[in-house]
Structure formats: structure tokens, C-alpha cells
Amino acid sequence: MLIKKPSDIKPSEITSESVYRSRRRFIRDSGALALGMAVGAGSSSTLSAQDGDSLKARAPVNMKRTPPDSWWEDKFATIKPAPDSEPFFTGETLTPYRDVTRYNNFYEFGMDKGDPFANSGEFKSDPWSVEITGEVARPGTYHLEDILKPVDLEERIYRLRCVEAWSMVIPWIGFPLSDLIKQFEPNSKAKYVEFETLLDPETMPGIRSRFAIIDWPYREGLRMDEAMNPLTLMAVGLYGDYLPPQNGAPMRLIVPWKYGFKSIKSIVKINFRETLPNTTWNDLQSREYGFFANVNPNVHHPRWRQDMERRLPQTLFSRQYIETRIFNGYGEHVAHMYDGMDLARNY
Ligand SMILES: Nc1nc2c(c(=O)[nH]1)N[C@H]1C(S)=C(S)[C@@H](COP(=O)(O)O)O[C@H]1N2
Ligand SMILES: [Mo]
Numbered sequence: 001m002l003i004k005k006p007s008d009i010k011p012s013e014i015t016s017e018s019v020y021r022s023r024r025r026f027i028r029d030s031g032a033l034a035l036g037m038a039v040g041a042g043s044s045s046t047l048s049a050q051d052g053d054s055l056k057a058r059a060p061v062n063m064k065r066t067p068p069d070s071w072w073e074d075k076f077a078t079i080k081p082a083p084d085s086e087p088f089f090t091g092e093t094l095t096p097y098r099d100v101t102r103y104n105n106f107y108e109f110g111m112d113k114g115d116p117f118a119n120s121g122e123f124k125s126d127p128w129s130v131e132i133t134g135e136v137a138r139p140g141t142y143h144l145e146d147i148l149k150p151v152d153l154e155e156r157i158y159r160l161r162c163v164e165a166w167s168m169v170i171p172w173i174g175f176p177l178s179d180l181i182k183q184f185e186p187n188s189k190a191k192y193v194e195f196e197t198l199l200d201p202e203t204m205p206g207i208r209s210r211f212a213i214i215d216w217p218y219r220e221g222l223r224m225d226e227a228m229n230p231l232t233l234m235a236v237g238l239y240g241d242y243l244p245p246q247n248g249a250p251m252r253l254i255v256p257w258k259y260g261f262k263s264i265k266s267i268v269k270i271n272f273r274e275t276l277p278n279t280t281w282n283d284l285q286s287r288e289y290g291f292f293a294n295v296n297p298n299v300h301h302p303r304w305r306q307d308m309e310r311r312l313p314q315t316l317f318s319r320q321y322i323e324t325r326i327f328n329g330y331g332e333h334v335a336h337m338y339d340g341m342d343l344a345r346n347y
């Protein structure tokens with residue numbers, strides 16, 4: 001296979017291209033992995049060419065939306081591949097597409113891990129618009145197409161650590177949140193950014209459920225410096241393709257050094273404000289879920305420990321437990337934002 005420049009890649013080839021690149025990495029890294037296994041480090045699963053092939057085969061099956069407008073395809077024709085170095089890349093084994101898209105938390109579609117995949121068939125993410133409000137020069141309701149027009153899409157491979165102590169490694173497609181924020185010109189009073197998920201009981205059966213525990217819509221927030229940090233990503237795709245509904249189509253936040261619940265899905269509102277916003281999980285159980293929610297192996301959840309995590313995929317025969325790292329391993333790039341803060345109090 002020839003290595004192509006991103007601009008030469010047709011949309012239909014992108015998935016295979018990203019599979020190809022993970023394969024290339026596998027080949028490059030396999031020396032190190034083999035060594036790890038030889039000393040009994042127990043790295044149980046590795047990405048193989050075979051996995052790559054099955055990812056490619058499964059991707060379209062999981063796509064529950066019809067191909068969106070052609071502007072999406074044009075946008076996806078120019079994705080900049082992930083670099084080969086931290087922090088926008090990790091050489092850790094990718095979690096297979098199947099697990100990334102069938103083991104989800106998206107309570108709007110139900111509380112079980114398989115519910116978002118199973119129950120999101122009616123969900124429509126195209127057309128989509130986002131309301132921008134608060135302390136900005138350019139408030140308004142914008143079509144997603146217009147928000148994405150000026151940004152450059154890139155691939156980033158990040159760890160995702162859920163507060164429930166499981167984790168994945170996911171190749172996202174997106175752009176820095178800072179590139180979106182700058183478009184709307186926040187003023188000096190904009191100290192926090194608040195996000196809201198779509199609330200559509202018609203297509204989101206979890207919202208209709210009488211067992212729902214959440215006060216909808218799902219809300220999250222970041223301090224402005226966190227929002228502007230180069231690691232903070234607005235994702236519009238994964239594995240080289242559009243986001244499936246269960247992963248937060250058409251656009252969701254990714255904050256890789258924080259617990260997964262901060263990474264709010266299917267965003268319809270972005271509000272700039274002076275005061276700390278209310279957030280869904282913090283409102284529900286403030287003793288268990290803080291506003292900052294930085295991944296921290298030293299501060300345990302009141303009901304379970306946080307110093308280990310279960311890395312997916314797991315099989316019937318192997319469960320892989322690894323040590324959780326402070327700031328999910330991204331400390332070098334984000335710890336400075338919390339200088340002088342007591343992380344045990346500001347959890
Ligand atoms: N709107 C909304 N966003 C959400 C959630 C949710 O229930 N609703 N769950 C969060 C949690 S707890 C996690 S771990 C991640 C999971 O993202 P993934 O399913 O793409 O892996 O999404 C987060 N974003
Ligand atoms: Mo989570």
C-alpha cells in the first residue's frame with residue numbers, strides 16, 4: 001500500500017488508511033511488545049493486522065446514520081494524521097472499534113453499557129446547530145457546517161479513563177476546542193465554558209425512562225484555561241470515520257486528563273460565563289463527583305479505589321489491569337493549571 005498525503009485520500013479510504021497506520025505502528029512497536037511479553041509483563045492483547053481488518057469490516061455496520069451532507073465528506077478528506085509522539089499520540093494498543101462503539105456511557109439512551117448502541121437508531125445528527133451564548137462578541141445559533149468551516153481536522157490518539165475505573169485508547173478525529181472558542185471572541189468576563197447535550201425525548205429513550213436519575217439536559221463545564229489547553233479536543237469522528245450516535249455525534253468534547261464524564265456528548269449549547277457552572281454529576285452527588293474531576297490515583301471515589309483501571313478490550317480469558325496515572329498520564333501538559341490547588345479538596 002502506498003503512503004498518501006491526507007489531501008489525496010478519498011473519504012472512502014480513510015478508515016482503511018487509519019487502520020493501515022495503526023498497523024504500521026504495530027509493526028514498529030512489536031519489538032518492544034515482544035520484549036515486554038518475554039519478561040512476563042503480561043501485556044495480554046496487541047493490535048494485530050487481523051484486528052485491523054476486522055475494524056475496517058465492522059465500521060460501516062455500526063454506522064447508523066446515512067452518510068451526511070457532502071460538506072462532511074469534504075471536511076473528512078483533509079484529516080491530518082496523528083503525530084508519532086506524545087501527547088497527541090500514544091503507542092498503547094488501540095481499543096478495537098467494536099468495543100469503542102458498543103461499551104458506552106450515554107445515559108440519554110439508557111444506563112447499560114450496550115444501550116447507547118442498541119437504542120440510538122432514531123437519533124439524527126444532521127443537520128445540527130449549536131447555540132453560542134453569554135460573554136462573547138458573536139453570540140448566535142450556528143450551523144455545525146459553519147463552525148467547522150474554518151477549523152482543520154486532525155487525528156489524536158488519547159487514553160479515556162472513566163470514573164468507573166475502566167479505560168480505552170481511542171483514535172479520535174477533531175480539532176482543538178480553542179479554535180472553536182476563538183471564533184466567537186469571548187470577553188474578559190468569560191471565566192468558564194458551559195456545555196449542554198441535546199435533550200430530545202423522541203429519539204433518546206433514556207430520557208423517557210422512569211429510572212433516569214439525571215436532571216436533563218446533561219451539562220458539563222471547564223475553566224477557561226482548561227478549555228484553551230491544546231489537549232482539549234472537540235471530536236467529530238473516531239477511527240477515521242464520523243462519530244456514531246452512541247459516541248456523541250455529531251460533536252463532543254474530549255478532555256483526556258479528566259474522568260470521562262467531563263467529555264460531554266452531542267453538544268447543542270456552549271455558554272461563556274463568569275461563574276462556575278453547575279454540572280450533571282456534581283449536582284447529582286457532589287461528594288462523589290467534583291467539578292475538576294482530574295484523573296487522580298491518590299483520591300479515591302467514596303465507593304471504590306481509583307489507583308488501578310481495567311483496560312478494554314477484555315476477553316473471557318484476560319482482564320488487563322493497569323495502574324492509573326495522575327492526570328491520566330498527561331501531567332506534563334496540564335499539571336501547571338492546578339499549581340497551588342489542593343487536588344484532594346478540588347477533586
Ligand atoms: N451527554 C452525555 N455525555 C456523556 C455521558 C452521558 O451519559 N451523557 N457519559 C460520560 C461518561 S461517564 C463517559 S465515560 C464518556 C464515555 O464516552 P464513550 O462512550 O465515547 O467512550 O462519555 C461521557 N459523556
Ligand atoms: Mo464515565
